[in-house]
Amino acid sequence: MDMDYNNFLKNITEIEKRIIKICKECKRNPEDITLLPVTKNHGPFAVEFVSQYGLKAIGENRIQETESKKPLVKSSVKWELIGHLQSNKTKRAVELFDRIQTVDRIKLVKSLSKQLEQINKSMPILIQINSGEDPSKYGATVNNAPYLLEAALKSRYLKVEGLMTVAPIECDNFCAIDSFKKLKVLRDQLEEKFQVALPVLSMGMTSDMDEAIKAGSTMIRIGTALFGDRVYA
Numbered sequence: 372m373d374m375d376y377n378n379f380l381k382n383i384t385e386i387e388k389r390i391i392k393i394c395k396e397c398k399r400n401p402e403d404i405t406l407l408p409v410t411k412n413h414g415p416f417a418v419e420f421v422s423q424y425g426l427k428a429i430g431e432n433r434i435q436e437t438e439s440k441k442p443l444v445k446s447s448v449k450w451e452l453i454g455h456l457q458s459n460k461t462k463r464a465v466e467l468f469d470r471i472q473t474v475d476r477i478k479l480v481k482s483l484s485k486q487l488e489q490i491n492k493s494m495p496i497l498i499q500i501n502s503g504e505d506p507s508k509y510g511a512t513v514n515n516a517p518y519l520l521e522a523a524l525k526s527r528y529l530k531v532e533g534l535m536t537v538a539p540i541e542c543d544n545f546c547a548i549d550s551f552k553k554l555k556v557l558r559d560q561l562e563e564k565f566q567v568a569l570p571v572l573s574m575g576m577t578s579d580m581d582e583a584i585k586a587g588s589t590m591i592r593i594g595t596a597l598f599g600d601r602v603y604a
């Protein structure tokens with residue numbers, strides 16, 4: 372059952388209040404935190420709601436779902452890929468998305484660069500790090516991050532804007548905050564080492580957004596708290 376706009380409005384207002392409350396607790400400016408609504412497993416209506424509310428971007432995790440949803444959406448928003456990207460799908464990814472948050476290996480850097488060169492388009496990206504060292508999660512290791520960043524910085528078609536992580540599954544709040552703090556430390560080290568700005572720290576979802584904001588997140592990716600439980604087909 373699709374939700375209606377009033378429901379969405381109630382949910383998003385609550386999330387925004389929560390961001391303000393947490394920011395007050397940790398003395399941050401709420402304007403430094405971007406809310407990225409995650410519309411995966413919800414119809415085109417979810418993207419229209421986001422746009423109607425005035426936000427400019429949404430997150431999707433699958434190429435195929437985005438391919439079928441995007442043509443049905445009338446409003447203009449930025450589409451961000453937040454799910455794992457296979458190297459053989461980079462051609463479609465660069466056509467569909469405005470930013471790719473899940474660049475996690477050198478092979479992908481090369482493949483994306485090649486596809487972007489062919490259409491002469493540049494692509495903002497985030498580097499995904501498995502900072503919680505969850506064997507079931509994608510993302511480069513903290514140790515491999517410098518090599519991956521070095522490769523990405525060499526590509527004239529990729530614009531590295533920061534780092535992204537997903538906290539481990541079966542992770543309590545302490546373990547989540549630990550993986551978020553590690554991401555921020557890594558970001559600071561990489562900025563220093565490569566003398567580049569990596570302003571975006573994409574971390575925090577419905578269940579761990581408080582911890583992420585306290586640890587320095589600049590972008591929380593929220594699905595469930597905005598649109599309710601996802602119905603998996």
Ligand SMILES: *Cc1c(COP(=O)(O)O)cnc(C)c1O
Nearest residue numbers: 409432453576577592593594595
């Ligand atoms: C689904 C997803 C989210 C949103 O998760 P919720 O718990 O529904 O807020 C955030 N980030 C990624 C990478 C996701 O796949």
